[in-house]
Amino acid sequence: MLNYARALVFGGVIVTGSLVLLGQQPPQTPPQTPPPQQQPSEISTTIVGTGGQAPKLAVPDFLTLSNDGETKEAAQTVGQVLWDDMAFEREFDLIPRTEYRNVPAATSLEAVPFAQWAELGADAVVIGTVRKDGAKISVQVRLFNVKSQQAVFSKEYSGSATNPRLYAHTAADEIHKNQRDLVGIARTKIAFSSDRDGERMRGTIEERTIKEVYIADYDGANQRRITVNRSLNITPVWAPDGRAIAYTSYRRNNTPDIFVSYIYEGRPPETPAHGTERIHNFLPAYSPDGTRIAFMSNRDGNPEIYVMNRDGSNLRRITNHPGIDATPTWSPAGNQVAFTSDRSGNPQIYVTDADGLGAPRRITTTESYADRPTWAPAPFNEIAYAGRSGPGYDIRIYDIATGTTRQITNGEGSNESPAYSPTGRHLAFTSNRNGKTHVFTVGRDGNGLRQITKAGNNWMPNWSR
Numbered sequence: 001m002l003n004y005a006r007a008l009v010f011g012g013v014i015v016t017g018s019l020v021l022l023g024q025q026p027p028q029t030p031p032q033t034p035p036p037q038q039q040p041s042e043i044s045t046t047i048v049g050t051g052g053q054a055p056k057l058a059v060p061d062f063l064t065l066s067n068d069g070e071t072k073e074a075a076q077t078v079g080q081v082l083w084d085d086m087a088f089e090r091e092f093d094l095i096p097r098t099e100y101r102n103v104p105a106a107t108s109l110e111a112v113p114f115a116q117w118a119e120l121g122a123d124a125v126v127i128g129t130v131r132k133d134g135a136k137i138s139v140q141v142r143l144f145n146v147k148s149q150q151a152v153f154s155k156e157y158s159g160s161a162t163n164p165r166l167y168a169h170t171a172a173d174e175i176h177k178n179q180r181d182l183v184g185i186a187r188t189k190i191a192f193s194s195d196r197d198g199e200r201m202r203g204t205i206e207e208r209t210i211k212e213v214y215i216a217d218y219d220g221a222n223q224r225r226i227t228v229n230r231s232l233n234i235t236p237v238w239a240p241d242g243r244a245i246a247y248t249s250y251r252r253n254n255t256p257d258i259f260v261s262y263i264y265e266g267r268p269p270e271t272p273a274h275g276t277e278r279i280h281n282f283l284p285a286y287s288p289d290g291t292r293i294a295f296m297s298n299r300d301g302n303p304e305i306y307v308m309n310r311d312g313s314n315l316r317r318i319t320n321h322p323g324i325d326a327t328p329t330w331s332p333a334g335n336q337v338a339f340t341s342d343r344s345g346n347p348q349i350y351v352t353d354a355d356g357l358g359a360p361r362r363i364t365t366t367e368s369y370a371d372r373p374t375w376a377p378a379p380f381n382e383i384a385y386a387g388r389s390g391p392g393y394d395i396r397i398y399d400i401a402t403g404t405t406r407q408i409t410n411g412e413g414s415n416e417s418p419a420y421s422p423t424g425r426h427l428a429f430t431s432n433r434n435g436k437t438h439v440f441t442v443g444r445d446g447n448g449l450r451q452i453t454k455a456g457n458n459w460m461p462n463w464s465r
Contacts, residue, residue: 031139031157031167045152046179047124047145049093055123057092059083060100062139063108065131074164075130078139081165082126084219085172085186089425090448091179095122109142114149122146126175130164137161141171143179153178165221185421188218189464190428191226191236191245192439196456199230211459213247215263218421218441218463220452226263235283238464239290239310246284246293253277258284258295260310272312273297285328285337286310287354288377294318294328294337294354305339307354318356327371330354332378338363340371349373349385349398363398366405372417376424380444384408384418384427395429397444408446417460420444428452428461 049055059082062075080097087094103116106127117125125146131138136158143153153175157167166187173184193211213236216223227233229251236247239260246260257275272293273281279299286293294307305319305328319325323343330337331354338351344362349370352360364370367387376382381400386393387407392414398405409415413433420427421441426448428441439452439461452461 031159031170045145045148045150047143047152049123054091054093056095056121057086058095058100058103058117058120058122058125059086060097060103060105060125060127062128062130063106065129066133068132070161071130071132074132074137074161075128077164078128078130078168078171081168081219082128082141082172085169085184086175088186088219088448088450089172089176089180089182089184090443091176091182092124095120109140112144112149114144114146117146124152126171128171132161135161137164137167139164139167139171141167141175143175163222165217169217183423185218185423185426185463188422189215189238189242190218190220190419190439190441190452190461191215191238191464192430192453192458192461193234193236193247194453194456194458196458197225198456213245214458215245216452219450220439220454223453223455226261235460237284237286237462239286240288240465241290242464246286248282248284256280256282258282258293260284260293270311272308272310273306274312283327285330287330287334288332289334292334294330296326296328305337305352307337307356316356318352318354319360320356325350327373329373329375329383331375338373338375338383340373347371349383351383363400363403364405367396369393374418374420376420376444377422378424380420380424384420384444386416386418386429395427395442408442408444410446419462421463422465428463430459430461 047055061079064071064075086092104113106112112127125144127142129140138158140156142151145152169186172186176182176184194214195209195211199210210230211232211234212225213227213233214225232250234248236245244260244262248256249259250256255277257271258273258281259269261269275281282296284293284295296303297306303324304317305325306317308315321343323341325339325341327340328337335354337354340347341350346369348362349364350360350362367389369388371386373383373385383398387396393416395408395415395418396405413431415431418427418429426441430437431440437457439458442449
């Protein structure tokens with residue numbers, strides 16, 4: 001095996017199985033919306049705030065239409081999760097739920113205390129109901145303009161009662177689309193690698209701690225383990241259609257290779273890069289259309305960036321330098337690849353054509369060390385990366401049009417492995433600011449920080465579409 005000491009430091013390949021199906025179901029589609037029933041008249045309008053400010057929004061607990069503990073719990077969950085989802089995008093000014101005490105609860109969707117909500121300063125209020133019928137649930141959601149007392153959004157969702165959070169996520173995405181023409185991310189997921197299981201890797205003298213691939217909802221809920229092979233499983237990335245995850249695994253004789261698992265299907269994982277004891281493959285990255293995978297490999301002697309079709313065909317090398325080239329990421333158009341290279345000394349970020357023509361162009365110049373680039377989706381023309389000019393890393397964003405860089409984190413611990421949300425409005429990253437390494441999310445302006453993981457150590461997040 002070649003000595004990858006340098007790559008293991010700056011390429012994120014300091015560790016490295018197979019996805020085991022755990023009775024997973026396909027990605028949950030939005031709950032069914034029944035045909036329209038008799039609803040109050042709706043006025044199709046956009047709610048605005050006072051003086052150009054964001055509208056003030058209230059989201060109280062949903063009303064229960066069936067008298068049992070499960071319905072009450074579901075109603076509280078839907079209300080709180082919807083509040084959190086709406087607050088996450090920061091398109092509305094969410095009124096804290098602790099301030100709702102003096103507002104009487106609505107007795108139905110038609111009997112809303114608008115005068116009291118107006119006194120609280122609300123421009124809009126979401127009123128909803130939850131009814132449980134056996135294993136099924138029905139959730140009604142209405143967004144009211146407090147001033148006009150008219151519903152500007154009205155939907156009913158029905159389906160399984162096992163995950164009431166999904167109804168809140170669906171409503172949040174649809175309200176954002178209806179009111180702000182914004183594609184929400186409440187139903188997206190984040191994949192990451194974790195050592196939380198405390199198991200040791202088989203067949204190694206050191207008995208290193210294993211790392212397994214996990215996925216979670218965008219807000220950290222419903223975290224579940226995907227790989228179960230007591231090996232090193234790292235750098236997970238979602239396919240653009242959200243049905244597959246590619247990752248680096250050392251499951252075969254401690255030899256790193258790229259595995260692609262269709263996690264909601266029954267077929268075994270694929271190895272399109274065809275690794276061997278001599279050919280080591282790392283750090284997969286899907287092209288925006290999902291037809292190609294860029295990755296790092298030593299197959300020609302030195303660690304370089306390669307591109308192949310997702311089935312492994314049409315393999316071609318796109319970098320050629322004695323230095324180590326790693327961590328590829330695609331431009332939104334799929335015609336360029338950014339990557340990390342130590343060809344100029346310490347690792348820095350470079351950009352090259354996806355066909356390998358032309359000389360790579362270095363874009364980072366002020367950092368002593370730069371790693372893990374991730375290209376923002378359109379319309380943002382920028383690349384986020386982990387940069388170091390002092391003792392630790394911070395998340396920085398390079399504006400391609402202006403050539404300027406701004407910093408998102410501010411020296412609290414070491415902050416690494418940025419990954420954009422599918423809309424480009426948010427970033428997931430890892431930080432050890434609280435001791436262990438955890439996944440956080442933050443707005444691309446540096447505001448709205450949230451911690452997503454709490455157990456073990458967690459690395460290398462990637463956000464689904």
